[in-house]
Amino acid sequence: xxxxxxxxxxxxxxxxxxxxxxxxxxxxxxxxxxxxxxxxxxxxxxxxxxxxxxxxxxxxxxxxxxxxxxxxxxxxxxxxxxxxxxxxxxxxxxxxxxxxxxxxxxxxxxxxxx
Amino acid sequence: xxxxxxxxxxxxxxxxxxxxxxxxxxxxxxxxxxxxxxxxxxxxxxxxxxxxxxxxxxxxxxxxxxxxxxxxxxxxxxxxxxxxxxxxxxxxxxxxxxxxxxxxxxxxxxx
Numbered sequence: 001x002x003x004x005x006x007x008x009x010x011x012x013x014x015x016x017x018x019x020x021x022x023x024x025x026x027x028x029x030x031x032x033x034x035x036x037x038x039x040x041x042x043x044x045x046x047x048x049x050x051x052x053x054x055x056x057x058x059x060x061x062x063x064x065x066x067x068x069x070x071x072x073x074x075x076x077x078x079x080x081x082x083x084x085x086x087x088x089x090x091x092x093x094x095x096x097x098x099x100x101x102x103x104x105x106x107x108x109x110x111x112x113x114x
Numbered sequence: 115x116x117x118x119x120x121x122x123x124x125x126x127x128x129x130x131x132x133x134x135x136x137x138x139x140x141x142x143x144x145x146x147x148x149x150x151x152x153x154x155x156x157x158x159x160x161x162x163x164x165x166x167x168x169x170x171x172x173x174x175x176x177x178x179x180x181x182x183x184x185x186x187x188x189x190x191x192x193x194x195x196x197x198x199x200x201x202x203x204x205x206x207x208x209x210x211x212x213x214x215x216x217x218x219x220x221x222x223x224x225x
Contacts, residue, residue, distance in 0.1 A: 004157070031211065033211075040122070040217060041217065042118075042120075042202065042215040042216055042217040042218055043158070043202065043215040044215075045212050045213070050211065056211070059212065090157050090158070092157075097209055097210065097211055098206050098211045098212065099145070099146045099207060099208050099210050100146075102160045103160065103213070105158050105159065106157050107155075107156060107157050108155070108156070108157055
């Protein structure tokens with residue numbers, strides 16, 4: 001049981017490049033989330049999904065897109081990376097809504113945009 | 115005013131001491147309160163979860179919620195070097211999918 005896995009672990013991009021971060025969970029969870037963590041800012045929700053085929057905006061969605069084509073996967077895309085998107089990105093999943101169930105986090109992806 | 119305020123520290127204590135961490139919040143609608151622990155270069159993991167005012171104990175950890183003062187606390191008794199981590203408070207409203215996180219409080223327990 002791997003829990004929540006994230007690919008890649010590290011990435012360096014140049015301004016304007018695009019990339020996709022992959023999150024996978026093997027717990028059959030309905031809810032999945034993408035967060036970014038920046039020094040002095042804490043964890044901020046980017047987008048989330050309440051089930052296969054659904055997505056919704058979180059607190060800081062600008063510059064990111066997401067897709068949930070399969071229940072176990074949640075993809076985060078950066079179409080045109082900017083230095084302000086340098087951050088550590090965490091994926092999480094839960095069986096029920098955030099208020100009533102534990103969120104399980106992945107190990108994170110460290111992204112640097114030059 | 116930020117929704118959740120948490121002094122980022124860092125906080126250094128000798129092994130065996132009591133660690134006291136706290137968060138204040140401004141949204142009186144928050145009903146569910148959590149503490150997450152995050153080791154260096156790892157993802158956060160849920161440590162404590164409470165939904166009412168009062169105390170909840172789990173081993174060496176005690177979570178305290180005071181809704182009237184909009185204040186939550188985490189106490190770690192008999193602290194160990196393995197407790198060295200960043201502790202994040204989080205809170206939300208029933209049915210909501212967004213957790214409001216504090217900035218995190220780095221704790222170092224010195225052997």
